[in-house]
Amino acid sequence: MNEVRKLSDILNIDFSQYSAERDAEIAEMERKQAEREKIERYKRQAPARYWNESIDTYKAETEAQIKAKTATYDFINAVDCGVFCSLIFIGTVGTGKTHLALSIIRECGGMYRLSPNIVEELRRAKSFTAKESEAEILENYGNARLLVIDEIGRGVAAAEEQYMLYQIINERYNRRKPTILISNQTKKDFLNYVGIAAADRLTESAQVVEFTGKSYRGEIRRENANSAARPAGV
Helix, strand or coil: CCCCCCHHHHHCCCHHHHHHHHHHHHHHHHHHHHHHHHHHHHHHHCCHHHCCCCHHHCCCCCHHHHHHHHHHHHHHHHHHCCCCCEEEEEECCCCCHHHHHHHHHHHHCCEEEEHHHHHHHHHHCCCCCCCCCHHHHHHHHHHCCCEEEEEECCCCCHHHHHHHHHHHHHHHHHHCCCEEEEECCCHHHHHHHHCHHHHHHHHHHEEEEEECCCCHHHHHHHHHHHHHHCCCCC
16 A cells, blocks of 8 residues: 555645646736836836826827827837837827827837937947947837837927938838837928938828827816815815
8 A cells, every 4th residue: 555645635625726726826927027017117117207107198089099099009019010110299299199109118118319419329329438339329210119208309400310310210121110200390291301301201001190289288288277276175
């Protein structure tokens, strides 16, 4: 009678139940840790005023806003599936372009930069004391998983900005990397501004989303003001 019996048989305990429960606990812990890491990465890219914003906090009430939010969801799904695609958000000031672009960064990761700041980086690269060369800077932006360039066309150095945009757009086009470009210009003015060569590369992969209507930020300010003026308990 030298038969070796399992502990579970001796104690008459079904350990499979506990194993499944523990696996579920570990999976939940890993999910929460991944979410914390995603939020930390997002905060390193997004301005502080957008830290609590997401695609869910974007108010889509008009037809244009609904189309913009739908395009954002579609873009997130495409990036997750490894599809080469680009977005161009254009329209009036304060209509939620940056909000939705950063919502994509929040979900997919990537880099968020202001166009004038990239121009300044390239200027500094020409100095003898520069820590990075122009080629290294363009390599960095060209290789980012996802790149958002905001405030295109608002700087004073148009020629330098146009040069920068072509170099980055071309680099990312060749590497098949997703890009989001944001401007307050009209569609026609934007395409004229970036130039024929850059526009030609965008034509293959880019969807243009036009934002119209009243200032999104203005509505938020009015809501906050009304909330502050409202008596407690009302």
